Amino acid sequence: MLQPSEQAPSFSLPQLDGGVRRLEQGKPALLVFFETDCPTCQLAIPYLNRLADALGGEAEVIGISQDGEAPTRQLVEQLPIRFPVALDHGLAVSREYDPQAVPTLFLIDGDGKIARTSVAFDKAELNAIATEMLREPFELAGKHDGAPATKPGCVARHLEPQTEGELAPTLNLYAERGSRASRFELGEDVDPYEFCYQAGFADPLPVIPPTVERVERMLGATTLAPDQIVARIPPNYGMATVEKIAANAVMAGCQPEMMRVLVPLIKAICDERFNIHGVQATTHFAAPLVIVNGPVRHELDFACRSNVFSNVARANSTLGRALQLILTNIGGARPGELDMSTLGNPGKFSYCIAENEEENPWEPLHTEFGFDRNQSAVTLFAAEPPHGVSEHNAREGRTVLKAISRALATVFSYRFCVGWEAVVALCPEHVKTLNRSGFTKASIREFLFENTGIPVKEYEDDGGEGTQYAQLYQRATINGEECYRKFADPSQLKLVVTGGTAGKFSAVIGSWATGPRGSQMVCYPIESVPRAVASESPSAGH
């Protein structure tokens, strides 16, 4: 929006009563941008009528309607409006002056400069404008005339998305650029934190209000244009522009550098293989678990040691929260609406870990997806909450793995086999035991696959009720007992080394439906930090 002391752009607009309306040189003018269906505009206009009457010919009030001729004429006759009104067809002048809300007043002095602006309805500002234009104290708006002292306006038409009626364009799934986000101007008596909650921006915890300044700082950390569409987020296929992602990242408490991770993360979550549509809409527990690998862990201070699943680091907590805010605010899967999960998942506040690669004697997770160890990456898994495996007495790796296999048998439900996967979060102490016993990642997976089964006799309860799928399962003898194999293949088990170096606590994290008929894990690269501008600048004088 143009600000005081800037030159007012000239214009030439058709006047409602015929002729053309321009700014007259040497004559102060008050431009009034309005919409015909805006209650605040309708509240303000009678005051401006009185100002126009008081001004005589020395200065003028010019209305600029952001609507078409018919509704403007109707409003002019009904209210009525007694000052001249011009029609901003195509909203070109609106874009130049760029008022964020209506009504917005621009007071232009005799030299063609903007002397003052006023947004929405504000009695004190109306009085100040009248006093300045009439060059003597003038009370245009009394304290006790029944109108409020201030009233917020409506979003200006040129910033408004077209959302209804036949004029709204059909969803264009291939456009690379979207629209800029609209803005909310809060009155001084409005608490921004409470506003964010009431306006539905937040999860139920307070968010950082996404002010223009904060969002701009976030946008400053990326070279992408604010209106660039990163992805369309199911189930509503809302356009996640860089600006919308940045606004949600601000609310989650992210630092601007996190844009580097958020952009590939949002692309990954919308990868068809991950099937975020189903993950968001299921009644199951599933929530996307974010696993961070590579140098970015240290560059952005992700926690990968003790308390890795909990409230230990700003990076983990805010990245996980930003993802959830984006999924609900842009994707539309709000709890209680499109997300009708029966019990939910505490991970829907934030669910982000990093691998403790320093304590991993084998290859880290992202290398299994083909990335180099030094490439930062983010992996997604549609996950249940973690299920702890405490094993403190085992001296041998195989004993640790047998304890884990008992927990794996309960993934999804004890007697349900084949269709599920699991992430096994191995703690460093268990990893040491396994490594000492000569296990590799491949042999761990193989051992867990071979040793995780459900005894066939478990399917004999209640006349076999609820076990009709058992005929599809593979039989195997495990520990001398006839069992059904829990998993179809060792590749259904993913291993991540994470957590603190003290304590023999690993965890099994069950999946939602998997494979092409459910959600598949995806791993996306995170670009490395661009070389600092300082290091590239010429070393003048040396």
Add this chain to the structure above:
Amino acid sequence: MKTILINPLDETPRAVGAPAPRLDSLAGKTIGLLDISKWGGSFFLDHLERLLKERYGVEQVVRAMKPTFTKPAPAEVIDRLKQADCAAVIEALAD
């Protein structure tokens, strides 16, 4: 100082469609039954098919099934129901 916030919510422009007109009666109509492929769907839809024919005089029932309940119906499934010229389609699931 006034606070200006960037709208973080979805503002994707969308065309708004009107709901299809309701049927006055089911008698003599062709009705589609779409099973989302959950475990108990066929029990429920078999019962529904019987009721539609016996109690409401539905002429014909066309059955279709999504390949997975986790994803929207693919075009082939929608096309099959379209080609059957159903007066209405009931999508249902049962666990």
